[in-house]
Amino acid sequence: MNDGAPAFLAAVRQVLGEQAVDSSEEGIVRYGRNLLPGGDRRTAGIVFPSSTGEVQTVVQLANAHRFPLYSISTGENRGLGLKSPIRPGSVIVDVGARMNRILAIDETLCFAEIEPGVTYQQMYDELGRRGHTLMMDTASGPPNGGIVGNTLDKGAGYTPYFDHFGMSCGLEVVLGDGRVLRTADGALAGSQTWHLSKYGYGPFLDGLFLQSNFGIVTRMGVWLMPRPPAIRSFFFIFPDDEDFGEIIDLVRPLKLNNVVPSLLKVTNDLYALGTETTYPFERTGGRTPLPDGVRRELQREHGLGAWLVSGAFYGASDEVLLPLVERVKAHFGRSGKARYVSHEEALVQPIFDIHVATFSGRPTASELSLLNWRPGGGNCWFLPGLPMKGEVANQQQALSRRILREHKLEFIAEYVCGPRLARALHVIVFNRQDPEECQRVMRCYRALLHAYAEAGYPVSRAPLDFQEEAMARLETFPGVCADIKHALDPNAILAPGRYGIETRK
Ligand SMILES: Cc1cc2nc3c(=O)[nH]c(=O)nc-3n(C[C@H](O)[C@H](O)[C@H](O)COP(=O)(O)OP(=O)(O)OC[C@H]3O[C@@H](n4cnc5c(N)ncnc54)[C@H](O)[C@@H]3O)c2cc1C
Structure with a gap:
């Protein structure tokens, strides 16, 4: 039986009350909006449960009415879907709108128990209120994005706690059949170790609820890092596109040998300067993509080169960390091309401060300016993996540059490097008001997906459209x-x- 949205929403209203349902045109349009080339996806309405029991009720009613749901926590998944559902006509379960409490923070064992609506900014502010003795890892996206939604989409940050799923421990999930499951040690009633023992007893099920549609997560444990007294970032600027391969070969041993505890970011010129300027149509006579000559001019004007490498050290004091910075200076100095930028210089330059913030667990909205690079508000992320080998890095760079150029789009990329793999964050920024450009972005994305898959590189996360x-x-x-x-x-x-x-x- 699918007797339509009105009957299902009426049933939810009857049990959970008027405040738990929004079927207004304004709500339907707002929740269906996204930034992707394939267009908005209209919802049939939105429901706002206030407890795990209410989520269970919504799922039971949806089963009775055979009506499809789509859950979000904070719905800030920019460039990947925002709040909009995979299938138009679903009812959105906005789990985080009313379930947004930090339920507990254990300052001794350094973990928190949270509901889906808890945002990065909210957690940062609460930790600040408690004296900043603890630090969370944050994404560099919207500060009002949430810890649960980001973790469930396999999101990541940059500090030693960058792996958001790795640093989560214990989920509460309402399954599609309406049962409530507490994973790992949480399966024992009254468990005192739910958020301490990640793998529990028997098969490990938590991973099933990432990038899937098997359950609605209503609670999560998240590990926090003791905030070190000193954090020092470091930066190196490299002049040429082709330096990318050498950079990757220089970064790899720093991670394999655990010399640098943060991830290292290798950010290209446009990803960095796109946070403080927009596409210079006046210099290109309105043409796209950006000619290399104009790109060089922009690099010079913003004090950048082709690549910006960044990372951070954590410790008891600046005095302890400075020798470590000297060590990476000598390491990158071997290339003969790297220009060093210090932590102090970075603090006063907005482009660099984004990196300082994310290495310090401080949410920042500054990187979002990148989405204004081209007018029209379109944004879509392509996220393949790069094996940490210089030769492969330059092959992938050439592949991406060629495909994007053929579709009159810019190569805007940041490589977030671990010891063996870098996540290659390609940001496609386009004019969403221009139907021809949207079609071109669709073709470009498919070409990237195809070319990378043929070469053996799958993606880790994909926008709804793909x-x-x-x-x-x-x-x-x-x-x-x-x-x-x-x-x-x-x-x-x-x-x-x-x-x-x-x-x-
Ligand atoms: C400039 C910029 C920088 C960015 N930087 C980063 C970054 O550093 N790291 C990163 O990871 N991302 C980044 N992003 C992407 C994205 O904006 C963030 O990941 C954001 O935190 C995700 O949105 P959210 O937290 O609101 O999650 P939501 O939108 O709430 O959730 C994401 C998806 O998970 C599923 N989901 C959510 N809640 C539940 C639930 N309770 N139960 C079941 N399924 C659920 C839903 O399908 C939802 O679509 C960036 C984006 C931009 C534009």
Whole structure:
């Protein structure tokens, strides 16, 4: 039975009250909006549960009415979907709107228990109120984005606690069939170790709820880092595009040997300067993409080169950290091309301060300015992995530059480097008001997806418009996901099609 949104929403209203439902045109339009080239996705309405029990009620009613739901926590997934559902016509469950409490912070064992609506800014402010003895890792995206939603989408940050799922511990989930599951040690009633023991007893299930549609997460444990007395960032500027390969070869040993505890960012010119300027149409006679000559001019004007390398040290005092900075200076100095920029210089330059903030667990909205690089508000992320080898790095760079140029778009990229793999954050910024440009971005994204997959590089996360295509490239995996979907959500109520996961045929 699918008797339509009005009947389902009326049933929710009757049980949870008028304040738990929004079926206004304004709400439907707002929640359907995104920044992607494929267009907005209209919802059928929004529901706002205030407890795990209410989420359970919503899921039970959706099963009874056979009505599809799509859950968000803070709905700030910019360039990937924002609040809008994978399938138009679903009802959005805005889990975080009323479930937004920090339920506990244990300052001795350094963890928090949170509801889905807790934002990075909210956690930062609360830790500040407690004297900043603890530090969280933050994404460099919107400060009003949330810790739970970001973790469930396999988001990451930059400090030693960068791996958001790795630093989560214990989930509470309402499954598609309406059961409530507490994962790992939380499965024992009255457990005192739910947010301490990550893997629990028996199979480890937490990963099932990332980038999937098997459950709605209503609570999560998150580990916090004791805030060190001193944090010192360091920066190196490299002049040429081709230096990228050498940079990757220089960064790799610093991570493999754990010399630098933060991730290292290798940021290209436009990703860095795009946070403080916009596409210079006046210098190109209105043409796109940006000619290399004009790109060079912009590099000079903003005191940058082709690449900006950054990282950070953490410790008891600046005196302890300065020799470590000297060590990386000598290391990058071997290239003969690196220009060093100090922590103090970085603090007073907005482009660099974004890095200082994210290495320090301080939310910042500054990087969002990058989305104004071109007018029209379009934004879409392409996120393949780069093996940490210089030769491969320059091959991938050439591939991305060629495909983007062919589609009259710029190569705007930041590589977030671990020991073996860098996540290659490609930001496609485009005019969403121009239908021709949207079509071109669709073609470009597909060309990137195809070329990288053919070369053996899958993506780690995909915008709504491309989730099904990215899944369709994988072997055996979609069928196994469909079997799990069938077991946990037999009526396919939760976000059918999300990340390309359908139920078993
Ligand atoms: C300039 C810029 C910089 C960025 N930097 C980063 C970065 O450094 N790191 C990074 O990871 N991302 C980054 N992003 C991407 C994105 O904006 C952030 O990841 C943001 O935190 C995600 O939005 P959110 O926290 O509001 O999650 P939500 O939008 O609430 O959730 C994300 C998705 O997870 C699913 N989900 C959410 N809640 C639940 C739930 N309770 N149960 C089941 N499923 C759920 C939903 O399908 C949802 O679409 C950046 C974006 C921009 C524009």
